[in-house]
Amino acid sequence: MSSISIKDLKDHVGEEVILSGWVYNKRSIGKVWFLILRDGSAMTQCVVVKGQVADDIFDLGNDLTQESSVSVTGVVKEEPRSVGGYEIGVTYVEVHQIAEEYPITPKEHGTSFLMDNRHLWIRSKKQHAILKVRHQVIKACRDFFDNNGFTLVDTPIFTANACEGTSNLFAVDYFERSAYLTQSGQLYSEATAASFGKVYCFGPTFRAEKSKTRRHLTEFWMVEPEMAYCNLDENMDLAEKFVEYIVQWCLEHCKTELEILERDTSKLENVKAPFPRITYDEAAKILEDNGADFTYGSDFGGTDETIISQQFDRPVMIHRWPAEIKAFYMKRDADNDNLALGVDMLAPEGYGEIIGGGQREDDLSILESRIKENELDMKDFGWYLDLRKYGSVPHSGFGLGIERTITWITGIKHIRETIPFPRTLARLEP
Numbered sequence: 001m002s003s004i005s006i007k008d009l010k011d012h013v014g015e016e017v018i019l020s021g022w023v024y025n026k027r028s029i030g031k032v033w034f035l036i037l038r039d040g041s042a043m044t045q046c047v048v049v050k051g052q053v054a055d056d057i058f059d060l061g062n063d064l065t066q067e068s069s070v071s072v073t074g075v076v077k078e079e080p081r082s083v084g085g086y087e088i089g090v091t092y093v094e095v096h097q098i099a100e101e102y103p104i105t106p107k108e109h110g111t112s113f114l115m116d117n118r119h120l121w122i123r124s125k126k127q128h129a130i131l132k133v134r135h136q137v138i139k140a141c142r143d144f145f146d147n148n149g150f151t152l153v154d155t156p157i158f159t160a161n162a163c164e165g166t167s168n169l170f171a172v173d174y175f176e177r178s179a180y181l182t183q184s185g186q187l188y189s190e191a192t193a194a195s196f197g198k199v200y201c202f203g204p205t206f207r208a209e210k211s212k213t214r215r216h217l218t219e220f221w222m223v224e225p226e227m228a229y230c231n232l233d234e235n236m237d238l239a240e241k242f243v244e245y246i247v248q249w250c251l252e253h254c255k256t257e258l259e260i261l262e263r264d265t266s267k268l269e270n271v272k273a274p275f276p277r278i279t280y281d282e283a284a285k286i287l288e289d290n291g292a293d294f295t296y297g298s299d300f301g302g303t304d305e306t307i308i309s310q311q312f313d314r315p316v317m318i319h320r321w322p323a324e325i326k327a328f329y330m331k332r333d334a335d336n337d338n339l340a341l342g343v344d345m346l347a348p349e350g351y352g353e354i355i356g357g358g359q360r361e362d363d364l365s366i367l368e369s370r371i372k373e374n375e376l377d378m379k380d381f382g383w384y385l386d387l388r389k390y391g392s393v394p395h396s397g398f399g400l401g402i403e404r405t406i407t408w409i410t411g412i413k414h415i416r417e418t419i420p421f422p423r424t425l426a427r428l429e430p
Protein backbone atom coordinates (compact mmCIF):
# COMPACT_ATOMS: atom_id res chain seq x y z
CA MET A 1 0.00 0.00 0.00
CA SER A 2 1.48 3.38 -0.92
CA SER A 3 1.18 6.90 0.42
CA ILE A 4 0.23 9.19 -2.44
CA SER A 5 -0.87 12.77 -3.11
CA ILE A 6 -4.49 13.49 -3.93
CA LYS A 7 -3.47 15.00 -7.27
CA ASP A 8 -2.13 11.57 -8.29
CA LEU A 9 -5.33 9.61 -7.60
CA LYS A 10 -5.86 9.15 -11.36
CA ASP A 11 -2.89 6.78 -11.49
CA HIS A 12 -4.19 4.57 -8.68
CA VAL A 13 -7.78 3.67 -9.55
CA GLY A 14 -8.73 0.35 -7.97
CA GLU A 15 -5.77 0.41 -5.56
CA GLU A 16 -5.79 0.81 -1.82
CA VAL A 17 -3.76 3.91 -0.90
CA ILE A 18 -2.96 6.16 2.07
CA LEU A 19 -3.75 9.90 1.86
CA SER A 20 -2.48 12.24 4.58
CA GLY A 21 -3.97 15.66 5.10
CA TRP A 22 -6.51 17.78 6.92
CA VAL A 23 -10.29 17.64 7.31
CA TYR A 24 -11.74 20.34 5.09
CA ASN A 25 -15.37 19.44 5.60
CA LYS A 26 -17.53 16.60 6.84
CA ARG A 27 -21.17 15.60 6.56
CA SER A 28 -23.11 12.50 7.44
CA ILE A 29 -26.30 10.82 6.28
CA GLY A 30 -27.22 7.96 8.60
CA LYS A 31 -24.97 5.00 8.05
CA VAL A 32 -22.53 6.86 5.79
CA TRP A 33 -20.33 9.88 6.37
CA PHE A 34 -18.24 11.86 3.94
CA LEU A 35 -14.99 13.57 4.65
CA ILE A 36 -13.52 16.14 2.27
CA LEU A 37 -9.80 15.76 2.71
CA ARG A 38 -7.23 18.31 1.53
CA ASP A 39 -3.52 17.54 1.38
CA GLY A 40 -2.16 20.68 -0.27
CA SER A 41 -2.13 19.11 -3.73
CA ALA A 42 -5.92 18.88 -4.15
CA MET A 43 -9.10 17.74 -2.37
CA THR A 44 -11.03 14.52 -2.50
CA GLN A 45 -14.08 12.94 -0.94
CA CYS A 46 -13.59 9.98 1.41
CA VAL A 47 -16.65 7.80 2.09
CA VAL A 48 -17.01 5.92 5.40
CA VAL A 49 -19.73 3.26 5.49
CA LYS A 50 -20.96 1.58 8.69
CA GLY A 51 -20.08 -2.12 8.67
CA GLN A 52 -17.24 -1.62 6.20
CA VAL A 53 -14.90 -0.18 8.85
CA ALA A 54 -14.42 -0.97 12.55
CA ASP A 55 -17.00 0.75 14.77
CA ASP A 56 -14.39 3.04 16.39
CA ILE A 57 -13.39 4.29 12.93
CA PHE A 58 -17.02 4.88 11.96
CA ASP A 59 -17.54 6.81 15.20
CA LEU A 60 -14.81 9.28 14.20
CA GLY A 61 -17.59 10.80 12.13
CA ASN A 62 -18.69 12.50 15.37
CA ASP A 63 -15.24 13.46 16.69
CA LEU A 64 -13.36 14.83 13.71
CA THR A 65 -13.42 18.61 13.57
CA GLN A 66 -12.50 21.00 10.77
CA GLU A 67 -8.69 20.97 10.17
CA SER A 68 -8.07 17.79 12.22
CA SER A 69 -5.04 15.98 10.80
CA VAL A 70 -5.61 12.45 9.53
CA SER A 71 -4.21 9.69 7.33
CA VAL A 72 -6.96 7.92 5.45
CA THR A 73 -6.56 4.43 3.98
CA GLY A 74 -8.99 3.44 1.26
CA VAL A 75 -9.67 2.22 -2.25
CA VAL A 76 -9.64 4.71 -5.14
CA LYS A 77 -12.73 4.80 -7.32
CA GLU A 78 -13.62 7.02 -10.27
CA GLU A 79 -16.60 9.20 -9.37
CA PRO A 80 -17.37 12.07 -11.76
CA ARG A 81 -19.84 13.66 -9.31
CA SER A 82 -17.27 13.93 -6.54
CA VAL A 83 -14.78 16.81 -6.07
CA GLY A 84 -11.78 16.13 -8.34
CA GLY A 85 -13.53 13.19 -10.03
CA TYR A 86 -12.46 10.44 -7.62
CA GLU A 87 -13.65 9.04 -4.33
CA ILE A 88 -12.04 6.99 -1.58
CA GLY A 89 -13.84 3.96 -0.12
CA VAL A 90 -12.38 4.22 3.38
CA THR A 91 -10.99 1.15 5.17
CA TYR A 92 -9.07 2.88 7.98
CA VAL A 93 -8.43 6.34 9.46
CA GLU A 94 -5.43 7.25 11.58
CA VAL A 95 -5.98 10.42 13.60
CA HIS A 96 -2.90 12.58 14.24
CA GLN A 97 -4.68 15.38 16.08
CA ILE A 98 -8.25 16.46 16.66
CA ALA A 99 -8.19 20.19 15.92
CA GLU A 100 -9.50 22.74 18.39
CA GLU A 101 -12.41 24.86 17.23
CA TYR A 102 -11.10 26.44 14.01
CA PRO A 103 -11.45 30.22 13.90
CA ILE A 104 -12.03 30.43 10.15
CA THR A 105 -15.42 28.98 9.31
CA PRO A 106 -17.32 29.03 6.01
CA LYS A 107 -19.18 32.14 7.19
CA GLU A 108 -18.00 35.60 6.10
CA HIS A 109 -15.11 37.13 8.05
CA GLY A 110 -13.71 40.67 7.91
CA THR A 111 -10.35 41.19 6.21
CA SER A 112 -8.55 42.35 9.34
CA PHE A 113 -9.65 39.19 11.19
CA LEU A 114 -8.49 37.07 8.27
CA MET A 115 -5.18 38.95 8.07
CA ASP A 116 -4.64 38.44 11.84
CA ASN A 117 -5.12 34.75 11.09
CA ARG A 118 -3.06 34.77 7.90
CA HIS A 119 -1.09 31.72 9.15
CA LEU A 120 -4.35 29.76 9.01
CA TRP A 121 -6.10 31.68 6.23
CA ILE A 122 -3.51 30.45 3.67
CA ARG A 123 -5.18 27.02 3.95
CA SER A 124 -8.41 28.38 2.44
CA LYS A 125 -9.28 27.48 -1.12
CA LYS A 126 -8.97 30.96 -2.61
CA GLN A 127 -5.79 31.88 -0.78
CA HIS A 128 -4.29 28.53 -1.69
CA ALA A 129 -5.15 29.20 -5.36
CA ILE A 130 -3.55 32.69 -5.30
CA LEU A 131 -0.33 31.34 -3.79
CA LYS A 132 -0.26 28.52 -6.34
CA VAL A 133 -0.42 31.16 -9.09
CA ARG A 134 2.42 32.99 -7.32
CA HIS A 135 4.52 29.85 -7.54
CA GLN A 136 3.86 29.57 -11.28
CA VAL A 137 4.53 33.28 -11.91
CA ILE A 138 7.91 32.96 -10.19
CA LYS A 139 8.70 29.77 -12.10
CA ALA A 140 7.76 31.48 -15.39
CA CYS A 141 10.06 34.43 -14.60
CA ARG A 142 13.00 32.19 -13.88
CA ASP A 143 12.38 29.91 -16.86
CA PHE A 144 12.06 32.86 -19.22
CA PHE A 145 15.43 34.32 -18.30
CA ASP A 146 17.16 30.97 -17.92
CA ASN A 147 16.00 29.99 -21.42
CA ASN A 148 17.08 33.29 -22.96
CA GLY A 149 20.75 33.37 -22.05
CA PHE A 150 20.53 35.28 -18.75
CA THR A 151 22.57 34.38 -15.67
CA LEU A 152 20.99 34.72 -12.23
CA VAL A 153 23.31 36.85 -10.09
CA ASP A 154 22.08 37.71 -6.59
CA THR A 155 22.40 41.23 -5.21
CA PRO A 156 22.73 42.26 -1.55
CA ILE A 157 19.86 43.10 0.79
CA PHE A 158 21.94 45.41 3.04
CA THR A 159 23.15 48.40 1.04
CA ALA A 160 24.94 51.65 1.74
CA ASN A 161 23.29 53.66 -1.05
CA ALA A 162 19.81 54.54 -2.29
CA CYS A 163 18.71 53.37 -5.73
CA GLU A 164 15.16 54.73 -5.90
CA GLY A 165 15.34 57.99 -3.95
CA THR A 166 15.84 58.62 -0.26
CA SER A 167 12.24 59.19 0.80
CA ASN A 168 11.21 55.58 1.42
CA LEU A 169 14.35 53.93 2.77
CA PHE A 170 14.37 51.52 5.68
CA ALA A 171 17.46 52.22 7.77
CA VAL A 172 18.93 49.53 10.01
CA ASP A 173 21.76 49.56 12.53
CA TYR A 174 24.79 48.01 10.92
CA PHE A 175 27.42 47.72 13.65
CA GLU A 176 28.92 51.22 14.02
CA ARG A 177 27.13 52.68 11.03
CA SER A 178 23.77 52.66 9.38
CA ALA A 179 22.68 50.66 6.33
CA TYR A 180 19.52 50.45 4.23
CA LEU A 181 17.40 47.55 3.14
CA THR A 182 17.61 47.39 -0.63
CA GLN A 183 14.96 49.12 -2.77
CA SER A 184 16.18 47.44 -5.95
CA GLY A 185 19.11 45.29 -7.04
CA GLN A 186 19.59 47.36 -10.17
CA LEU A 187 22.84 49.19 -9.42
CA TYR A 188 24.53 45.89 -8.57
CA SER A 189 23.03 44.21 -11.63
CA GLU A 190 24.66 46.93 -13.75
CA ALA A 191 27.97 45.69 -12.33
CA THR A 192 27.20 42.01 -12.89
CA ALA A 193 25.97 42.71 -16.46
CA ALA A 194 29.49 43.91 -17.26
CA SER A 195 30.72 40.48 -16.22
CA PHE A 196 27.97 38.25 -17.68
CA GLY A 197 26.32 40.34 -20.43
CA LYS A 198 22.74 39.44 -19.57
CA VAL A 199 21.84 38.98 -15.92
CA TYR A 200 18.86 39.01 -13.62
CA CYS A 201 18.44 39.29 -9.90
CA PHE A 202 15.38 38.13 -8.03
CA GLY A 203 14.68 38.83 -4.42
CA PRO A 204 12.80 40.77 -1.78
CA THR A 205 13.01 44.56 -1.92
CA PHE A 206 11.90 47.08 0.67
CA ARG A 207 10.25 50.48 0.66
CA ALA A 208 8.98 52.41 3.63
CA GLU A 209 5.68 53.24 1.90
CA LYS A 210 3.70 55.44 4.24
CA SER A 211 0.63 55.33 2.04
CA LYS A 212 -2.05 52.73 2.52
CA THR A 213 -3.09 51.61 -0.93
CA ARG A 214 -4.17 48.34 -2.46
CA ARG A 215 -1.00 48.35 -4.60
CA HIS A 216 1.75 48.89 -2.04
CA LEU A 217 3.65 46.57 0.26
CA THR A 218 6.70 47.53 2.31
CA GLU A 219 8.36 44.20 1.43
CA PHE A 220 7.82 42.93 -2.10
CA TRP A 221 9.63 40.72 -4.57
CA MET A 222 11.14 42.08 -7.73
CA VAL A 223 12.77 40.34 -10.68
CA GLU A 224 15.23 42.60 -12.50
CA PRO A 225 16.98 41.82 -15.80
CA GLU A 226 19.91 43.98 -16.88
CA MET A 227 21.58 43.84 -20.28
CA ALA A 228 24.84 45.23 -21.61
CA TYR A 229 24.67 46.60 -25.15
CA CYS A 230 20.94 47.21 -24.95
CA ASN A 231 18.99 50.39 -25.68
CA LEU A 232 15.51 51.47 -24.59
CA ASP A 233 13.71 49.93 -27.60
CA GLU A 234 15.42 46.58 -27.12
CA ASN A 235 14.59 46.77 -23.43
CA MET A 236 10.90 47.21 -24.30
CA ASP A 237 11.11 44.30 -26.75
CA LEU A 238 12.27 42.10 -23.90
CA ALA A 239 9.70 43.43 -21.42
CA GLU A 240 6.75 42.64 -23.69
CA LYS A 241 8.00 39.14 -24.52
CA PHE A 242 8.59 38.50 -20.84
CA VAL A 243 5.12 39.59 -19.72
CA GLU A 244 3.47 37.65 -22.56
CA TYR A 245 5.39 34.55 -21.46
CA ILE A 246 4.32 34.85 -17.81
CA VAL A 247 0.65 35.36 -18.65
CA GLN A 248 0.48 32.59 -21.25
CA TRP A 249 2.30 30.23 -18.90
CA CYS A 250 -0.23 30.89 -16.17
CA LEU A 251 -3.18 30.43 -18.54
CA GLU A 252 -1.81 27.01 -19.36
CA HIS A 253 -0.64 25.92 -15.92
CA CYS A 254 -3.08 27.59 -13.51
CA LYS A 255 -6.42 26.64 -15.07
CA THR A 256 -7.88 25.20 -11.85
CA GLU A 257 -6.68 28.13 -9.76
CA LEU A 258 -7.99 30.80 -12.14
CA GLU A 259 -11.32 28.98 -12.17
CA ILE A 260 -11.46 28.93 -8.35
CA LEU A 261 -10.71 32.67 -8.44
CA GLU A 262 -13.41 33.22 -11.07
CA ARG A 263 -10.93 35.12 -13.24
CA ASP A 264 -12.24 36.25 -16.63
CA THR A 265 -9.38 34.68 -18.60
CA SER A 266 -10.51 36.09 -21.96
CA LYS A 267 -8.86 39.35 -20.88
CA LEU A 268 -5.57 37.55 -20.29
CA GLU A 269 -5.65 35.72 -23.60
CA ASN A 270 -5.10 39.07 -25.38
CA VAL A 271 -1.78 39.53 -23.68
CA LYS A 272 0.43 38.89 -26.70
CA ALA A 273 3.36 41.00 -27.92
CA PRO A 274 3.68 43.55 -29.39
CA PHE A 275 2.22 45.85 -26.73
CA PRO A 276 1.34 49.45 -27.50
CA ARG A 277 4.15 51.95 -26.78
CA ILE A 278 3.30 55.58 -26.10
CA THR A 279 5.34 58.50 -24.87
CA TYR A 280 4.68 60.29 -21.61
CA ASP A 281 3.36 63.20 -23.69
CA GLU A 282 0.87 60.92 -25.46
CA ALA A 283 -0.25 59.50 -22.14
CA ALA A 284 -0.70 63.03 -20.78
CA LYS A 285 -2.85 63.81 -23.82
CA ILE A 286 -5.08 60.81 -23.08
CA LEU A 287 -5.59 62.16 -19.56
CA GLU A 288 -6.37 65.62 -20.84
CA ASP A 289 -8.87 64.23 -23.38
CA ASN A 290 -10.57 62.28 -20.58
CA GLY A 291 -10.81 65.30 -18.32
CA ALA A 292 -8.50 63.86 -15.65
CA ASP A 293 -7.33 66.07 -12.80
CA PHE A 294 -3.68 65.88 -13.84
CA THR A 295 -0.80 68.36 -14.05
CA TYR A 296 1.62 67.93 -16.93
CA GLY A 297 5.07 67.05 -15.63
CA SER A 298 3.93 65.08 -12.61
CA ASP A 299 3.86 61.32 -12.11
CA PHE A 300 0.66 59.42 -12.85
CA GLY A 301 -1.52 58.53 -9.89
CA GLY A 302 -3.59 55.36 -9.56
CA THR A 303 -6.64 56.90 -11.24
CA ASP A 304 -4.52 58.28 -14.08
CA GLU A 305 -3.01 54.86 -14.68
CA THR A 306 -6.48 53.34 -14.82
CA ILE A 307 -7.67 55.85 -17.43
CA ILE A 308 -4.60 55.25 -19.59
CA SER A 309 -4.73 51.46 -19.33
CA GLN A 310 -8.44 51.42 -20.20
CA GLN A 311 -7.59 52.64 -23.69
CA PHE A 312 -5.85 49.36 -24.51
CA ASP A 313 -6.69 45.64 -24.47
CA ARG A 314 -3.21 44.62 -23.36
CA PRO A 315 -0.42 46.12 -21.26
CA VAL A 316 0.86 49.51 -22.43
CA MET A 317 4.40 50.84 -22.19
CA ILE A 318 4.94 54.53 -21.49
CA HIS A 319 8.39 55.85 -22.33
CA ARG A 320 10.33 59.15 -22.35
CA TRP A 321 9.43 60.73 -19.05
CA PRO A 322 10.14 64.18 -17.64
CA ALA A 323 13.61 63.66 -16.20
CA GLU A 324 12.84 65.46 -12.90
CA ILE A 325 10.38 62.75 -11.83
CA LYS A 326 12.68 59.83 -12.66
CA ALA A 327 15.73 58.41 -10.90
CA PHE A 328 19.22 59.92 -11.19
CA TYR A 329 20.66 57.01 -13.18
CA MET A 330 18.39 57.33 -16.23
CA LYS A 331 19.95 58.31 -19.54
CA ARG A 332 18.48 61.36 -21.26
CA ASP A 333 16.91 61.33 -24.70
CA ALA A 334 19.48 62.48 -27.30
CA ASP A 335 16.75 64.62 -28.94
CA ASN A 336 15.49 66.27 -25.77
CA ASP A 337 17.60 66.58 -22.65
CA ASN A 338 14.52 67.10 -20.47
CA LEU A 339 13.32 63.58 -21.14
CA ALA A 340 14.60 60.46 -19.43
CA LEU A 341 14.75 57.17 -21.35
CA GLY A 342 12.60 55.43 -18.77
CA VAL A 343 9.74 53.03 -19.38
CA ASP A 344 6.82 51.98 -17.21
CA MET A 345 4.49 49.17 -18.16
CA LEU A 346 0.89 49.44 -17.01
CA ALA A 347 -1.22 46.30 -16.69
CA PRO A 348 -4.68 46.38 -18.26
CA GLU A 349 -7.98 46.54 -16.34
CA GLY A 350 -6.71 49.26 -14.01
CA TYR A 351 -4.07 47.15 -12.27
CA GLY A 352 -1.48 49.88 -12.62
CA GLU A 353 2.29 49.83 -13.03
CA ILE A 354 3.89 46.40 -13.05
CA ILE A 355 7.27 47.30 -14.59
CA GLY A 356 9.64 50.22 -14.17
CA GLY A 357 12.92 50.45 -16.04
CA GLY A 358 14.91 52.16 -18.74
CA GLN A 359 18.26 52.87 -20.31
CA ARG A 360 21.03 53.84 -17.88
CA GLU A 361 23.35 56.84 -18.09
CA ASP A 362 26.69 55.44 -19.26
CA ASP A 363 28.79 58.63 -19.32
CA LEU A 364 30.98 59.21 -16.27
CA SER A 365 30.84 62.99 -16.05
CA ILE A 366 27.10 63.22 -16.71
CA LEU A 367 26.42 60.60 -14.06
CA GLU A 368 28.61 62.46 -11.55
CA SER A 369 26.65 65.65 -12.12
CA ARG A 370 23.33 63.79 -11.70
CA ILE A 371 24.49 62.39 -8.37
CA LYS A 372 25.37 65.94 -7.26
CA GLU A 373 22.07 67.40 -8.53
CA ASN A 374 20.15 64.73 -6.60
CA GLU A 375 22.17 65.56 -3.46
CA LEU A 376 23.32 61.98 -3.12
CA ASP A 377 26.62 61.24 -1.37
CA MET A 378 29.30 60.72 -4.03
CA LYS A 379 31.34 58.43 -1.79
CA ASP A 380 28.50 55.86 -1.70
CA PHE A 381 28.62 55.62 -5.48
CA GLY A 382 32.37 55.20 -6.07
CA TRP A 383 32.06 51.59 -7.18
CA TYR A 384 29.04 52.43 -9.36
CA LEU A 385 30.97 55.19 -11.12
CA ASP A 386 33.82 52.72 -11.77
CA LEU A 387 31.46 50.91 -14.15
CA ARG A 388 31.63 54.04 -16.33
CA LYS A 389 35.42 54.13 -16.16
CA TYR A 390 36.19 50.58 -17.19
CA GLY A 391 34.48 49.62 -20.43
CA SER A 392 31.26 51.61 -20.21
CA VAL A 393 28.56 50.45 -22.66
CA PRO A 394 24.94 51.36 -23.43
CA HIS A 395 22.86 49.22 -21.08
CA SER A 396 19.28 48.86 -19.95
CA GLY A 397 17.03 46.84 -17.71
CA PHE A 398 13.82 46.84 -15.75
CA GLY A 399 12.16 45.53 -12.63
CA LEU A 400 8.87 43.63 -12.52
CA GLY A 401 6.94 43.67 -9.25
CA ILE A 402 5.90 40.08 -8.59
CA GLU A 403 2.95 40.89 -6.32
CA ARG A 404 1.52 43.56 -8.65
CA THR A 405 1.72 41.04 -11.47
CA ILE A 406 -0.04 38.34 -9.44
CA THR A 407 -2.77 40.76 -8.35
CA TRP A 408 -3.50 41.43 -12.01
CA ILE A 409 -3.28 37.82 -13.23
CA THR A 410 -5.50 36.51 -10.43
CA GLY A 411 -7.86 39.47 -10.84
CA ILE A 412 -8.10 40.15 -7.10
CA LYS A 413 -8.62 43.54 -5.49
CA HIS A 414 -5.76 43.89 -3.05
CA ILE A 415 -2.05 43.13 -3.30
CA ARG A 416 -1.84 41.84 0.30
CA GLU A 417 -3.29 38.45 -0.67
CA THR A 418 -0.54 37.74 -3.24
CA ILE A 419 2.28 37.19 -0.73
CA PRO A 420 2.17 34.55 2.01
CA PHE A 421 2.84 36.99 4.86
CA PRO A 422 2.29 40.59 3.74
CA ARG A 423 4.16 43.52 5.26
CA THR A 424 2.42 46.87 5.11
CA LEU A 425 2.43 50.14 7.02
CA ALA A 426 0.14 48.63 9.65
CA ARG A 427 1.15 44.99 9.57
CA LEU A 428 4.21 43.11 10.81
CA GLU A 429 2.36 40.05 12.15
CA PRO A 430 1.88 37.17 11.68
Ligand code: 4AD
Nearest residue numbers: 184186216217220224354355356357398399401404
Ligand atom coordinates in the same frame (compact mmCIF):
# COMPACT_ATOMS: atom_id res chain seq x y z
O1 4AD B 1 9.48 51.37 -10.74
P1 4AD B 1 10.41 50.85 -9.69
O2 4AD B 1 10.65 51.71 -8.51
O3 4AD B 1 11.76 50.52 -10.46
C1 4AD B 1 12.94 50.16 -9.89
O4 4AD B 1 13.11 49.86 -8.74
C2 4AD B 1 14.06 49.97 -10.88
N1 4AD B 1 15.33 50.16 -10.16
C3 4AD B 1 13.96 48.61 -11.50
C4 4AD B 1 15.00 48.35 -12.54
O5 4AD B 1 15.08 49.10 -13.51
N2 4AD B 1 15.79 47.32 -12.37
O6 4AD B 1 9.89 49.44 -9.19
C5 4AD B 1 9.72 48.38 -10.10
C6 4AD B 1 8.40 47.68 -9.88
C7 4AD B 1 7.17 48.56 -10.06
O7 4AD B 1 6.81 48.70 -11.40
C8 4AD B 1 6.13 47.78 -9.27
O8 4AD B 1 5.65 46.69 -10.04
C9 4AD B 1 6.95 47.23 -8.13
O9 4AD B 1 8.30 47.23 -8.53
N3 4AD B 1 6.80 48.02 -6.90
C10 4AD B 1 6.05 47.66 -5.84
N4 4AD B 1 5.27 46.58 -5.63
C11 4AD B 1 4.64 46.48 -4.45
N5 4AD B 1 4.73 47.40 -3.46
C12 4AD B 1 5.50 48.51 -3.63
N6 4AD B 1 5.62 49.39 -2.63
C13 4AD B 1 6.20 48.67 -4.87
N7 4AD B 1 7.04 49.62 -5.36
C14 4AD B 1 7.38 49.19 -6.60
Ligand code: MG
Nearest residue numbers: 344353355356
Ligand atom coordinates in the same frame (compact mmCIF):
# COMPACT_ATOMS: atom_id res chain seq x y z
MG1 MG C 1 8.12 52.92 -10.96
